[in-house]
Amino acid sequence: xxxxxxxxxxxxxxxxxxxxxxxxxxxxxxxxxxxxxxxxxxxxxxxxxxxxxxxxxxxxxxxxxxxxxxxxxxxxxxxxxxxxxxxxxxxxxxxxxxxxxxxxxxxxxxxxxxxxxxxxxxxxxxxxxxxxxxxxxxxxxxxxxxxxxxxxxxxxxxxxxxxxxxxxxxxxxxxxxxxxxxxxxxxxxxxxxxxxxxxxxxxxxxxxxxxxxxxxxxxxxxxxxxxxxxxxxxxxxxxxxxxxxxxxxxxxxxxxxxxxxxxxxxxxxxxxxxxxxxxxxxxxxxxxxxxxxxxxxxxxxxxxxxxxxxxxxxxxxxxxxxxxxxxxxxxxxxxxxx
Amino acid sequence: xxxxxxxxxxxxxxxxxxxxxxxxxxxxxxxxxxxxxxxxxxxxxxxxxxxxxxxxxxxxxxxxxxxxxxxxxxxxxxxxxxxxxxxxxxxxxxxxxxxxxxxxxxxxxxxxxxxxxxxxxxxxxxxxxxxxxxxxxxxxxxxxxxxxxxxxxxxxxxxxxxxxxxxxxxxxxxxxxxxxxxxxxxxxxxxxxxxxxxxxxxxxxxxxxxxxxxxxxxxxxxxxxxxxxxxxxxxxxxxxxxxxx
Numbered sequence: 001x002x003x004x005x006x007x008x009x010x011x012x013x014x015x016x017x018x019x020x021x022x023x024x025x026x027x028x029x030x031x032x033x034x035x036x037x038x039x040x041x042x043x044x045x046x047x048x049x050x051x052x053x054x055x056x057x058x059x060x061x062x063x064x065x066x067x068x069x070x071x072x073x074x075x076x077x078x079x080x081x082x083x084x085x086x087x088x089x090x091x092x093x094x095x096x097x098x099x100x101x102x103x104x105x106x107x108x109x110x111x112x113x114x115x116x117x118x119x120x121x122x123x124x125x126x127x128x129x130x131x132x133x134x135x136x137x138x139x140x141x142x143x144x145x146x147x148x149x150x151x152x153x154x155x156x157x158x159x160x161x162x163x164x165x166x167x168x169x170x171x172x173x174x175x176x177x178x179x180x181x182x183x184x185x186x187x188x189x190x191x192x193x194x195x196x197x198x199x200x201x202x203x204x205x206x207x208x209x210x211x212x213x214x215x216x217x218x219x220x221x222x223x224x225x226x227x228x229x230x231x232x233x234x235x236x237x238x239x240x241x242x243x244x245x246x247x248x249x250x251x252x253x254x255x256x257x258x259x260x261x262x263x264x265x266x267x268x269x270x271x272x273x274x275x276x277x278x279x280x281x282x283x284x285x286x287x288x289x290x291x292x293x294x295x296x297x298x299x300x301x302x303x304x305x306x307x308x309x310x311x312x313x314x315x316x317x318x319x320x321x322x323x324x325x326x327x328x329x330x331x332x333x334x335x336x337x338x
Numbered sequence: 339x340x341x342x343x344x345x346x347x348x349x350x351x352x353x354x355x356x357x358x359x360x361x362x363x364x365x366x367x368x369x370x371x372x373x374x375x376x377x378x379x380x381x382x383x384x385x386x387x388x389x390x391x392x393x394x395x396x397x398x399x400x401x402x403x404x405x406x407x408x409x410x411x412x413x414x415x416x417x418x419x420x421x422x423x424x425x426x427x428x429x430x431x432x433x434x435x436x437x438x439x440x441x442x443x444x445x446x447x448x449x450x451x452x453x454x455x456x457x458x459x460x461x462x463x464x465x466x467x468x469x470x471x472x473x474x475x476x477x478x479x480x481x482x483x484x485x486x487x488x489x490x491x492x493x494x495x496x497x498x499x500x501x502x503x504x505x506x507x508x509x510x511x512x513x514x515x516x517x518x519x520x521x522x523x524x525x526x527x528x529x530x531x532x533x534x535x536x537x538x539x540x541x542x543x544x545x546x547x548x549x550x551x552x553x554x555x556x557x558x559x560x561x562x563x564x565x566x567x568x569x570x571x572x573x574x575x576x577x578x579x580x581x582x583x
Contacts, residue, residue, distance in 0.1 A: 178446070189428035197440045
């Protein structure tokens with residue numbers, strides 16, 4: 001099968017999937033089901049945005065709630081100041097980018113687990129600030145968020161989430177096929193090697209984080225607008241940070257559709273378990289994550305792709321080509337190191 | 339004017355003077371080899387030239403630019419390629435993608451980068467493996483991959499840190515034959531070798547001998563191997579006397 005034909009089929013499948021997703025409200029009328037599906041697509045979009053930093057660039061961010069919360073509070077605060085909804089959303093994305101620049105400038109000096117810990121710290125600081133500035137954010141009491149759509153119908157939210165997911169997926173495809181994508185993956189695989197071929201690792205990590213933070217903020221604004229009312233422990237909590245990362249890792253960090261698959265499985269099963277097991281559903285959730293980490297460390301999509309694509313092993317004695325002629329008569333003497 | 343001029347550089351790590359007042363230069367299309375026993379400071383010297391470390395004293399001038407205090411990615415952009423002694427492939431990418439990464443320094447088009455990478459892989463006789471992930475390769479191929487990635491950046495100077503270490507002699511000599519052709523690509527090279535002297539004798543135009551961080555001898559390979567200081571550095575003072583009697 002040629003690569004081009006395969007790519008064409010992949011593209012057709014993905015487009016068909018999103019068209020079908022947009023048509024769901026024609027068939028499904030139950031608000032509850034649409035609400036679950038909204039959550040599925042919202043977290044798919046957030047997982048895809050996280051994937052740019054955590055998956056492709058390999059920088060394990062566990063503080064994406066910071067950008068999610070900035071998006072949510074940004075919409076509330078800017079519209080309180082009189083900005084129209086769309087402007088408030090755009091401004092909150094800009095603020096998220098500013099926060100990402102600040103957080104990235106500090107955190108990207110650290111590598112591995114130290115980076116992950118510093119991202120948690122920044123998100124927690126933001127949560128505590130939001131809790132302790134009652135005059136600005138309403139503190140623990142919370143703040144009202146405007147409705148983004150003219151009707152308070154779940155259908156608008158659901159469709160927006162689907163479109164957001166499609167947009168982030170489209171941008172991911174574009175990045176992965178461009179030089180930027182190769183650079184991000186190179187940084188993930190080995191930062192020293194990337195730098196040895198002229199990649200300014202700090203700059204490219206920051207680019208990935210800026211893109212990721214803008215879309216995460218957009219997702220946060222959408223989520224906040226559905227609830228119409230937010231508190232710091234809801235939109236700036238560790239739960240959001242870890243859920244976003246888990247969605248991507250379950251499906252497969254650093255794969256194109258991994259976060260989408262992860263969100264479909266995790267968010268829908270979480271809903272089912274919530275109904276059946278009530279408070280014990282978190283236990284099932286935990287077991288699911290443990291099983292994935294143990295048996296599918298590359299995530300569902302990552303593991304499947306590896307099984308399909310790389311089942312052949314490379315030639316280990318590939319030097320069929322003749323060595324340069326002048327060396328043919330060279331006596332091969334004592335082994336190295338003698 | 340020389341392509342690379344290293345002037346009186348020193349580098350200290352805590353109590354260890356890793357490089358002590360070393361000066362030398364490398365010309366266009368010249369193959370210089372830095373040799374010296376384990377711990378002589380070869381890797382430190384390479385890391386100084388490609389700006390991973392910065393010298394405490396002295397300066398490094400490359401192609402007219404002072405590169406003593408720049409970042410490693412900047413050094414790569416100026417035309418300094420390098421290979422790592424302990425190979426550092428991008429394990430989950432294919433061989434082709436690994437080399438494309440180097441080629442991206444001069445083009446943002448993946449198609450052009452791939453074409454350039456294939457050319458380099460053909461030169462290094464490893465194009466048959468280009469669609470396999472790098473993690474499955476054995477050491478001989480990984481050593482070549484390091485060189486391929488560096489050549490793809492179209493450097494003026496390439497630093498080959500222990501490029502034949504751990505290879506069987508036959509493969510080391512084959513690789514030496516390929517390295518000898520680097521000037522065809524307009525590349526000068528500074529190789530670093532601990533003790534595979536067959537390769538040095540075959541490829542090097544000039545040899546620089548380091549011992550305990552200091553430059554103890556410099557000259558053509560034939561000259562250098564007979565110098566008493568060099569014999570002493572490798573075999574000890576006893577052999578210095580023995581050979582010169």
